[in-house]
Amino acid sequence: MAQSKMERAVRRAQAEGRIPAVAVAVHRADRPLWTFQVGTAGDGPELDADTRFRYGSVTKTFTAVLVLQCRDAGLLELDDPIGRHLALPRHGEHTVRDLLAHRSGLQREPHGDVWDLHTGPDTERLLADLAKAERVLPPQRRFHYSNLGFALLGHLAAAKRGGEWGEVLREYVLDPLGLSGTSCEPGPRAATGYLVSAYSDHARPEPATDCGGIAPAAQLWGTASDVARWAAFLADPAAVDPAGEVLSADTMAEARHPHTVRDESVWAGGFGLGLMLEPQPERVVHVGHYGAMFGFLAAAFGRTGPDQPAGFGAAVLGSSGTGVEVNTLVHELLRLSATDDPADIPVWTPGEAPPADVAPLLGRWWSEGFGFTFSWRDGALQARGDGAPRHAPPSVFARVGEDRFTTVSGREAGETLELLRDGDGRVTAMRWATYPVTRGQETPLLGD
Incomplete structure (x- = not known):
């Protein structure tokens, strides 16, 4: 046809x-x-x-x-x-x-x-x-x-x-x-x-x-x-x-x-x-x-x-x-x-579980009142904002340190994602391009 x-x-x-x-x-x-x-x-x-x-x-x-x-x-x-x-x-x-x-x-x-x-x-x-x-x-x-x-x-x-x-x-x-x-x-x-x-x-x-x-x-x-x-x-x-x-x-x-x-x-x-x-x-x-x-x-x-x-x-x-x-x-x-004559749809296959230290980062986060979903896809940590167009690429992160990632593509490409931990070592918040990222929709005061 x-x-x-x-x-x-x-x-x-x-x-x-x-x-x-x-x-x-x-x-x-x-x-x-x-x-x-x-x-x-x-x-x-x-x-x-x-x-x-x-x-x-x-x-x-x-x-x-x-x-x-x-x-x-x-x-x-x-x-x-x-x-x-x-x-x-x-x-x-x-x-x-x-x-x-x-x-x-x-x-x-x-x-x-x-x-x-x-x-x-x-x-x-x-x-x-x-x-x-x-x-x-x-x-x-x-x-x-x-x-x-x-x-x-x-x-x-x-x-x-x-x-x-x-x-x-x-x-x-x-x-x-x-x-x-x-x-x-x-x-x-x-x-x-x-x-x-x-x-x-x-x-x-x-x-x-x-x-x-x-x-x-x-x-x-x-x-x-x-x-x-x-x-x-x-x-x-x-x-x-x-x-x-x-x-x-x-x-x-x-x-x-x-x-x-x-x-x-x-x-x-x-x-x-x-x-x-x-x-x-x-x-x-x-x-x-x-x-x-x-x-x-x-x-x-x-x-x-x-x-x-x-x-x-x-x-x-x-x-x-x-x-x-x-x-x-x-x-x-x-x-x-x-x-x-569209491209063939690739078959989805199950992947590996996320690394143990990445698993706690997955799920819903908020920054400046807007929601983001962090996920593990194709062997990398990713983030997608609420309401993002279907074909808009997600942000993809690469680890560069124990508690640091670099955004390699997508929103805020080139910027750092930093993990913030409490006294028990749990990740309670993050900074992305210096902006606070929290589990709740709030405006926190984050210390150093």
């Missing part, structure tokens, strides 16, 4: 968007890969699952992972100014983090008429022309998208790894994840990109564009199945790359953390470290990126949140620069797959 609905959604988007060719894929760790194509690839290649399309700015997510790899390898820190690692004539003060989050204030495009000429400057020219580039906003003032900033990040990662960006990407990301259908060049199986007339059904082939030194921001080509797998990796690297060969799950979680909102008036989407974040109902988030190049639109997003399938991502690639239905279709495919 889900596949039938998804196929119909693709056909509707292709027809209503008047997109010559659309290729889609849905990747789930618990289901076979689903791919579908409709339309014509243009002169030469036949449209199939191996047809390559332009990823456009989805490329930025690959560059972001390269940079985060460098951080994890100890080659740089995210709050380092980029000029500490890359010789630049100007703008070297911008931090790696701000560039990743598009909040550096650096101008959007490299100096010159890049998109008029359909060819980007080479790397040497790109870096030299930084002397003419502007900082259009103060750093960290607001989200301001910058292809120039991401081009610099790509060359930073390449320099730290001692190679060209495309070579480094192949060695450190594409090959380890088995993304053999993704490359910097279109190859012989590429679809033709078109500009579809607004006032007729004529579709004019768009000129080929080589990004040159801007390649880390927009150069990649590939298949829908490759980029759907990539989107699943962004959302759930533990399912796609269980050995953490490319990037650890913790680092990807850091990348998914919102650093800014894309529209400060309507908080409908955020931006992490190179990743677009699209909140959905029930605490679900779609994480990935959109892409646009002459003749092509792309969208690749993974889905993460409670009760979602593992390793879940979708990609939509279209051969029209005006077929904006691509951008909504990717979210519809994720929703249809999740709701019409």
Whole structure:
């Protein structure tokens, strides 16, 4: 049923968007890969699952992972100014983090008429022309998208790894994840990109564009199945790359953390470290990126949140620069797959009894007049506030001393939970983030 609905959604988007060719894929760790194509690839290649399309700015997510790899390898820190690692004539003060989050204030495009000429400057020219580039906003003032900033990040990662960006990407990301259908060049199986007339059904082939030194921001080509797998990796690297060969799950979680909102008036989407974040109902988030190049639109997003399938991502690639239905279709495919073919419900199995010194902590507690239930779940002490939404994660604690725990996730993450005992050694109260926690709904005076 889900596949039938998804196929119909693709056909509707292709027809209503008047997109010559659309290729889609849905990747789930618990289901076979689903791919579908409709339309014509243009002169030469036949449209199939191996047809390559332009990823456009989805490329930025690959560059972001390269940079985060460098951080994890100890080659740089995210709050380092980029000029500490890359010789630049100007703008070297911008931090790696701000560039990743598009909040550096650096101008959007490299100096010159890049998109008029359909060819980007080479790397040497790109870096030299930084002397003419502007900082259009103060750093960290607001989200301001910058292809120039991401081009610099790509060359930073390449320099730290001692190679060209495309070579480094192949060695450190594409090959380890088995993304053999993704490359910097279109190859012989590429679809033709078109500009579809607004006032007729004529579709004019768009000129080929080589990004040159801007390649880390927009150069990649590939298949829908490759980029759907990539989107699943962004959302759930533990399912796609269980050995953490490319990037650890913790680092990807850091990348998914919102650093800014894309529209400060309507908080409908955020931006992490190179990743677009699209909140959905029930605490679900779609994480990935959109892409646009002459003749092509792309969208690749993974889905993460409670009760979602593992390793879940979708990609939509279209051969029209005006077929904006691509951008909504990717979210519809994720929703249809999740709701019409939900993840299997795991079997509950009994667990071990809580440690003897933890058992007295379980049950009802109160703080500032509000109730909390402390429990032992999945081998850890947890707490959930009264009335917390069903899908809100509990606070999870880890022991750090005889009478001390650290809140490792959830409410008050990073704060200490301290046990307070009476003269007989019984725990009679606690302090959580310094606030008193008592067995009754009261306002106690706790001594040292």
